[in-house]
Amino acid sequence: MIDFKNVVMEYPNGTVALKGISLHIEDGEFVFIVGHSGAGKTTLTKLLLCEEKPTSGHLIVGNYDLSRIPNYKIPHYRRELGVVFQDFRLLPNKTVYENVAFAMQIVGTPARKIRRRVPAILNTVNLSDKHNSFPEEISGGEQQRVALARALANNPKVIVADEPTGNIDPEMSLEIMNLLLKINKLGKTVIVVTHEKELVDYYQQRVIMIKDGVIAEDRVGGMYE
Amino acid sequence: MKSFRPFYFLIEALKSLKRNGVMTLASVAVLMSCLIVIGGFSLLVYNIDVNLEQFGEMNKIAVFCQFDASEDEISGLKKTIEQLDNVKEVVRHTKEERLKTFQEEHVDAYGDITSEENPLSDSLEITYKSTDTQKISNLTYELEKLKGEGQIRKISNRYTLSKKIDNFKNTVMMIFIWFLAILLVVSVFIIVNTIKLALVSRKREIGIMRYIGATKWFITLPFIIEGMLIGLVAGTLAFFIIKIVYNTVVVRSFNVATFISIAKFSSIEPVMVIGFLLIGVVTGVVGSFISLVKYLNT
Numbered sequence: 060m061i062d063f064k065n066v067v068m069e070y071p072n073g074t075v076a077l078k079g080i081s082l083h084i085e086d087g088e089f090v091f092i093v094g095h096s097g098a099g100k101t102t103l104t105k106l107l108l109c110e111e112k113p114t115s116g117h118l119i120v121g122n123y124d125l126s127r128i129p130n131y132k133i134p135h136y137r138r139e140l141g142v143v144f145q146d147f148r149l150l151p152n153k154t155v156y157e158n159v160a161f162a163m164q165i166v167g168t169p170a171r172k173i174r175r176r177v178p179a180i181l182n183t184v185n186l187s188d189k190h191n192s193f194p195e196e197i198s199g200g201e202q203q204r205v206a207l208a209r210a211l212a213n214n215p216k217v218i219v220a221d222e223p224t225g226n227i228d229p230e231m232s233l234e235i236m237n238l239l240l241k242i243n244k245l246g247k248t249v250i251v252v253t254h255e256k257e258l259v260d261y262y263q264q265r266v267i268m269i270k271d272g273v274i275a276e277d278r279v280g281g282m283y284e
Numbered sequence: 285m286k287s288f289r290p291f292y293f294l295i296e297a298l299k300s301l302k303r304n305g306v307m308t309l310a311s312v313a314v315l316m317s318c319l320i321v322i323g324g325f326s327l328l329v330y331n332i333d334v335n336l337e338q339f340g341e342m343n344k345i346a347v348f349c350q351f352d353a354s355e356d357e358i359s360g361l362k363k364t365i366e367q368l369d370n371v372k373e374v375v376r377h378t379k380e381e382r383l384k385t386f387q388e389e390h391v392d393a394y395g396d397i398t399s400e401e402n403p404l405s406d407s408l409e410i411t412y413k414s415t416d417t418q419k420i421s422n423l424t425y426e427l428e429k430l431k432g433e434g435q436i437r438k439i440s441n442r443y444t445l446s447k448k449i450d451n452f453k454n455t456v457m458m459i460f461i462w463f464l465a466i467l468l469v470v471s472v473f474i475i476v477n478t479i480k481l482a483l484v485s486r487k488r489e490i491g492i493m494r495y496i497g498a499t500k501w502f503i504t505l506p507f508i509i510e511g512m513l514i515g516l517v518a519g520t521l522a523f524f525i526i527k528i529v530y531n532t533v534v535v536r537s538f539n540v541a542t543f544i545s546i547a548k549f550s551s552i553e554p555v556m557v558i559g560f561l562l563i564g565v566v567t568g569v570v571g572s573f574i575s576l577v578k579y580l581n582t
């Protein structure tokens with residue numbers, strides 16, 4: 060469960076990116092967050108990632124109150140969250156397999172479990188044949204699928220994707236979206252930030268539209284302008 | 285943390301040291317030079333102490349008997365001196381005793397000398413009551429008279445000399461402390477920059493690690509180990525360089541000058557090993573922590 064209550068986010072330079080957001084997302088929901096550039100979408104994901112703390116208001120994700128979470132708990136909170144960025148953020152000197160395994164290593168997963176789980180996840184994102192490729196040897200769509208696999212590696216409850224198809228060919232975008240939907244069907248809460256109207260219209264899911272830091276619309280179905 | 289893997293951290297640290305090879309070398313070199321200077325000064329001060337000890341305490345005069353003095357002559361001389369003005373106590377050191385002390389404390393110059401070949405003579409150690417200059421020079425005058433009569437071979441009045449040596453030692457200590465402070469600051473500065481460089485070259489990786497939920501210790505431990513390794517390597521190298529230079533150059537060239545006794549390296553060796561490694565590691569870790577402040581606070 061994700062709960063925003065009157066969340067305000069003001070950056071140190073005085074920009075108020077979010078001006079009182081109230082929003083409730085149930086476990087297992089699939090949500091699109093849309094809006095023009097500069098509307099505050101990325102700021103919203105930063106709050107979810109605990110990269111920033113709300114200036115005022117309450118933000119609760121599962122058992123964590125992110126508006127007052129102590130720093131030492133942040134890493135543990137983040138393990139319950141899978142993140143995908145527009146620019147993939149893979150490690151260029153590690154193979155596809157190693158990139159996914161790395162996520163498990165750094166939270167202290169035993170090697171035996173890593174060896175069992177990584178191939179299974181790579182299979183989920185249809186990358187079984189690319190284990191030993193390096194990021195620069197595969198397409199953007201494939202890189203994003205590796206990022207998705209990495210996000211899934213530690214079996215998080217929530218997946219947050221900030222413009223996951225922003226750097227990908229349209230045909231590949233559809234595949235990424237299909238995967239995100241598939242992941243949602245597996246029981247995870249999925250939040251996708253995008254401004255690709257066609258995709259949003261096509262999938263007919265809950266759409267939250269942000270405009271100048273406030274929620275302009277929250278409805279099920281496509282069609283956003 | 286579900287499982288602790290020390291090798292992960294060590295390997296990451298080693299990789300990073302290799303990646304920033306030049307800075308690593310610079311850090312090790314500077315810290316090593318710093319330790320060599322520390323070691324050099326320590327040895328100098330230690331040797332001054334050893335020599336001062338040999339000269340005895342400051343309110344003392346040593347008198348050396350003739351090589352062929354008989355038992356009666358020596359005890360007679362002792363009685364005569366005890367009756368002089370300003371004499372508190374006279375202690376006799378036999379030549380056997382003195383040889384033994386020499387052999388224990390100093391470089392093996394006297395190593396294989398048997399008691400028959402003993403080149404030393406008996407000595408009388410005079411402790412005087414007052415350090416008043418006039419009284420000391422009166423006493424010295426009386427002793428010189430005895431020397432003129434042939435009862436004494438040599439007088440060693442160490443009051444002024446030991447004062448001079450002590451002053452010299454204090455000056456050396458002052459210079460040493462300043463040098464030490466400056467060099468340690470420079471070492472920490474260079475290590476801080478090495479670790480910062482390592483951080484920059486792994487910025488992307490660190491960012492990703494944070495998103496995935498790595499704890500700050502997991503992220504920073506390799507860098508702390510990196511600082512520690514720099515310290516360990518610098519400490520070890522400095523120790524061996526000091527040891528070799530001391531045992532070859534210093535001991536050999538001063539062995540000729542027998543009026544100065546050179547301390548055995550082995551008598552200061554354990555302190556130096558522990559000291560070097562400790563200073564090295566502490567400096568390295570302090571450097572790491574300073575460069576990691578930003579990461580440890582968030």
Ligand SMILES: Nc1ncnc2c1ncn2[C@@H]1O[C@H](COP(=O)(O)OP(=O)(O)O)[C@@H](O)[C@H]1O
Pocket residue numbers: 070071072074075076094095096097098099100101102103
């Ligand atoms: N680090 C920052 N410091 C100051 N202002 C920022 C920062 N990041 C974003 N902003 C501002 O906050 C507003 C919302 O930005 P953002 O959340 O990135 O929008 P979106 O992702 O919807 O394009 C914009 O006006 C942007 O300039």
Ligand SMILES: [Mg+2]
Pocket residue numbers: 100101102
């Ligand atoms: Mg954005």
